[in-house]
Amino acid sequence: MFAPEKQMTRLVIEREVNIQGHIRWVAHPEHKKNRLLIIEHQKKLYALPLYCQHAHVSLLEAKMDDNGKVICPKHGLTTDLKTNPEVFTVERQGDFFVTNTLPLIETKTVETCEEDLDHQTELDVLKTVNSALQKKVLSNLESMDSMLSEVEHKKVELEANNQHLLSVNQLIDSITNTMEEFLVVTDNQGRITRVNRYAESILNVKAKELIGSSPDNFLRDETLTEIIERFPAKNWDQRPYLYRAVYSNDGFEQEIRFRDPTGRHKDVSQKYFLLKGTLIYGSAGKEEGLILSATDISVVKAKEKQKRQADIEKHLQLLQSTLSTISQGVAMFSGIGDLQTFNESFTTNINVDSDILAQIPGYEVLFSNNQEILDPQQIPPCQKLISDKYQWVQTFKDGRIIECESAPTPTGGFVVTTRDITQSRKNEEHIRLLSTTVEQSSSEVVITDTEGTIVYVNPMFTENTGYSAEEAIGKKSNIVQSGEMPAEFYKELWSTIKASNRWKGEILNRKKSGEKFWQSMSVTPILDNNGDISHYLSLKADITKQKRAEKRLRYQAEHDLLTNLPNRSVLLHQLEDSIVDARENHKASAVLFMDLDNFKDVNDTLGHLSGDILLKLVARRLQLCTKSTDLVARLGGDEFAIVQNDITCLDDPKHLAQQIISSITRPFKVDDHLLHIGISIGITLLPSDGLDTGILLQNADMAMYEAKGVSGSHYHFFDLELQKSIQYKRTIETHLHHAIEYDELSLLFQPKIDIQTGLVVGAEALLRWQSKELGNISPAEFIPIAERSGLIIKLGSWVLDNTLKHIAAWSQSNITVPKIAVNLSTIQLLDANLILDIETALSTHQVPAHKLELEITETAAMSDPELSQVQLEAIKNTGVSIALDDFGTGYSSLSYLASLPVDRIKIDRSFVNDIQFSSQSKAIIESIIHLGNIMGKIVIAEGVEEKEQLCLLQDLGCHEVQGYYISKPITADQFIHFLNNKK
Template identity: 90%
Template structure:
């Protein structure tokens, strides 16, 4: 509390805001306009200027660290709340803050002198005028200062927006350059402006050769012709045909194969791609250009081809089986008249032996040029049969009369049916065969009059519907209607058959029992002798099982078969709906991306069957945590996702995530085991974090991996800081590719000495990187990035080859150098090509194997013990020595380490740092040295920085040392100089 003898100043509160859960206030002293920021630190309130005096940027949202320093968001300088003279403490009093800081109190001293009344009056008047002028000037100055402050603030915001725009462009470039999808961008005239590396590789051409050209150039002629026919050119539009197609159709999608866009007939990919086109619009709705993307669908096309072939074979078998049961002669021909298949009745009708028929399979030979047939002129030529139906009568020289009928097939060929109508028995035979076929047919046959009244049904009708012939005949055909087909359906059916056309489709009918069932149905008009429709013939087949199978297949395509949860396709569909709701109805939703922790351990220890049971139990708990309006999906493996719809605030997904973590971390009972697992959850919110499915899933995935980086089960919301961190890692990864190719990397060498002879016995090659754009990048930063991205193999190869190149150069200069050590990462050690790469490098540079040593960490050796053991033994067989780095920091067993074929054990620097102060560190080092001697290994200590450490290591019996006390890492030339001087 302020004491009564101090002058108290009140601060008027202008604004109250919450920043990261803590309250802050903007206030000004009474009768003054200078604005102050009031923050709370360790239960004490401090007042400081609202704007930074150096950058003139608002400190309202500035970070306050745990030491009580306010960090300027522009230049990063800190204002200490406790020691800065411009900061003072305040107390809250109702709607004001109060302070006893005298710097806020304006004091004025007015001197008076003894003057006469007239002079005093005049002086007072002048003072009044002067005071008014001063107030006006001060007011104007304050207004100008406020205007300048606002201008500077806007300038800072503009600079921040420009930096953000540059960051977004860099992110777009990084994504397009690394994505495994064909991507081409044009301007609004259709000229190509951007080509990603994947498109360059597919077209076998550099981007600069495509820039400015038309995308029509990489389309094959047949594809371009098809587009031109579908989207004819307008007189006013001179843009590429592909651009017009996208413009005309508000998007474009077509299966294509690329051609050489330069016309030089270079070989390009023979793969099939699904080409998609989308117009680009600017913020003002202006058309900016076109994005063309293509996805490799070659595998899908091959599978479709295989399926089509299998279907054809299946259909052919079914056709042969069906034809064999038909009494009519049936023969199928190709478009050029070649006989493809036929039944026995056909051979009987045309009186040709089947063996002979196989030798003369042409329509022209069998019909048009057959000398056994009279009046050949009435037989239609093959060319007419492929387009229209035909009927004709052919009379053979032996007196037989055959009725023939043809019809085109969908494949471009035609089918010919034949019936022997010789003499008077033709009608009786025909009726008998037809009656037998219909009565015994597996298809349901119904004949009605033109009003739909049933006049005939076959036994299959009764079997299918439950109605007997007596119950059905005389009734309307609608007795089997289910009532679920629309009025338009029946309207279209009747309009088709009344127009003398055949109708074919699927219908949902109802049995006498009330059971609904699906049927495939065809209705054909029957004409009388005058060509007028007299009846309708309906053929039906029960396809309920088929429809159920289709429904089951559709369900299987959209659901995870193990957990019965919706799969990724349903999740994406739901996410699209949520995006529409957010955009059109202003409804917010959240995406929770989840990955189980330690699930692999369950599979490895208890087997995949137990793992599957666990996944089912997890799915059930996730559904129990969710609302009916939420969508719970399994994306594959141990990854799940939830779309939480219509959230009111961020507390909704937060509450759901906490409930999920609480539920999943409870033990699961699988068989006789109680299993404990964790879950990591990434959360992104729409529309705040984006309105694109790909971006939202990517955001949630990034947030999930951030949560996974924290030990235990956690959730993490996506934010811009996370995006910036990942973008920075991607930038480093992108530049690392460039660094390997453009010689930005270099090697330094840190000498090792023998403690007994004080001679140099080796050196460790250490990788360094100084990027032209990013500056110096620490190995502790870029090595983990290289390991995660897979670049570590290429990076390790560079280090190995560069080291051997130096050794060869020194040998050629007659310089005798000791053994040089190169580090191997865990990924390199497990690489199947490691041994062959080492042999090839040694051969290429003519380096004896005993000049090279490979260093591995204890953790790397334990990542896959069996494979590591085999790899290390293979390295030893080459003649290369092995050192075990960071010894004592891992969790491996001594029995396993004793079996490893290593030559040196390197004591980790963390023990050496405290050797002269910590008895524990000294004891550990002494134990490691004794252990190394027992196992017959050379023991080397790294990180030796002072003389006392060196003396203690020597007294404990350590064999070799390296560290800054001996020499810091130095260049190759400096190392040779050091070597010569040491000798």
């Protein structure tokens, strides 16, 4: 606690901010403008300047470590809350902070003379004061002359110093440019300030291209990655990685090769350099920057590499010259089985490339544990080969057969020789297997001469085509042609095989019975001993079932299974084709994005089976509205889209949209029901609205939602105004999120009066928003946005809380206030927490329930009749009254209306506006009043703006009215004044 005898200074709180879960305050001393930041650390409150004195950057969101040091976000310097002389402690007292540490501004007062002094004494005092002032002015003038003289001397000194610095810089440039060493200098932020000529030549750039850039730019990616890993930087340090490395290690040294820092992919030096980095400090010990120097070490590196290479090559040449004279494969192993050397024949026999073989550990991996060898367990183990000779045959999974022989070596190891006997074994089996394989093959085998005459067919040919071998041999191979393959197909086939190349593809052939079937076919030329083509071998397989399955799968992948319309993927491909057409052939197209109106009601009332039948009927009608060149697709749910190609003017998509609306709005017969639905259509054009599939679909979707906003089936074209409107609505939503936090909301109250007595019987609380950024926003604009975004719950709670706060304040002032009404949206009415929120708010503000009325629209009550009924009855049980707003514009039944626990019925202003001119409106109002009297409800008319309207409503027996004729929405103070005048 502060000592009570010291004078306390109050700090006025400007705002309170939550920074990463911790509260901070911006404040200023009373009667002063200097702004302070107040931070809590270890249960104490500290005040420090809001702006860093070095960088003049706000410290409001600056990080603070566990020791109470605030880190500047710009340059990383810290302010210690416990030791910094500019920091002092404060305490919270109510809405202020107080301190006795902040120096107070001393003020001097001129003591007034005693009233009983005579005029002469007053004159003497004035003369004395005047004389003192004259002396002070003369003294100040002399001081100013002295200061001006000193400034002139300093100016001369500075000019001399500048000239000296220029000479020094020129001297430094001359020295560094004569050095045959790479040299770069940076400032203390890591920006390059000086580059010598040698560095320019190495990097192949001019110094002016590097000045101000980062030295990281001339490091190769692998070097930069290694530096980042070795020297991780703190979050506040935004200097180049190379600078951080030097700073972290108090120096730096590494072998590197440079890259082009400008990114122009020019060739730069491929030499190796030893790069060194050293920090530069000024005379006062302040860090001034960094010196990077690099020395060419390419010659040393090259010599080391040449020596190592020469030793290796000499050893290998000696060993290989010995082994290369042996025709068999030879591999030498140590006593423990390590592979020491081998020849080329060995690599060929075991089918392992020499480069790979050099990396294999030894015998066990090559033989005993080789997964490519069949039965490797039959191969003798390494331990036996050291002492005895062995012979064995090993078969590889790829079919090769290798004969092996081993013998011990005098050095305690062993040598293995190999010989490939695969071909000899194959030759033995070849003749026996050939005929059996071909005859029993599941593939159709046909051999023809070079003219295409059949000389051999196997049994599978007869099974596939129905032609016997006797019927086929001697005939041309085209006896099975279907006649449906294009001439180019056979031309390409023959040109391929005549060039001694294999041909492979799919072909549609015809059986002897006339049935067509698909085959996969490969044709391979057979060469004689001279390398000339003697025959052609054709292998075929029946793939008819596979083709049918592929066709079925492709159809399923590209179509909606319910409506059989193309799906979204096909639509996207069509859009891509239309975009190409627009670019290359200047053809225009339109995209129509459609959503069914009231389709959910069909599913909810008749079930999803009826909904599916309805979607099929809609799809059929859409197809009947379009041309063969158009594409109709179902995107999912009740969303459809059409790509209308080759349009000539705006009337084409317009007429199509009108035709679709006319078709869809006709009733559909589903089972025994006649269903009426609507459709909303958004239209975008290409190329005028875009040449990107995503943008086009987004544009059409935005236009569709604009059309859906109009009651009934409509279409709407996408345009820039629509895009601006949507962007504006998004801007409103963004700012609306902070409206409560920024204290931008307010309440107005529109009085309600008894039509007979003229007394105020209540008022309606109306929400208003004055945005600091956007200005005044109409409720008609922001309320629908709040409902769509879910913000209406938060706004509704604010309105209820502040309305009850006003009622409580008026009651404490002994003002008798009538019932105040608050509007509830559909979303609020269906909120499960609504009743609890109402009861909590009433209890918090100690307001009786009968002082509050909640207004709901007829449409809101009908959005979910069962839940609405439950919610309204629960509200009624709290003692809060209920008014049904906009009555007569909805579609509720009288039986449902009678069951609702409402106290008031509000006649919609649309009927009141026409009461003088429309007998129909007058009759509707009279019916509503009569209905209200029957059900015991109070009837109130809203929107009364003229005296004649008031008189007619009075004649019809209306109970209460509100509107501009009575009073426009007014502030809380104005409402109390209005209330007092009406008593």
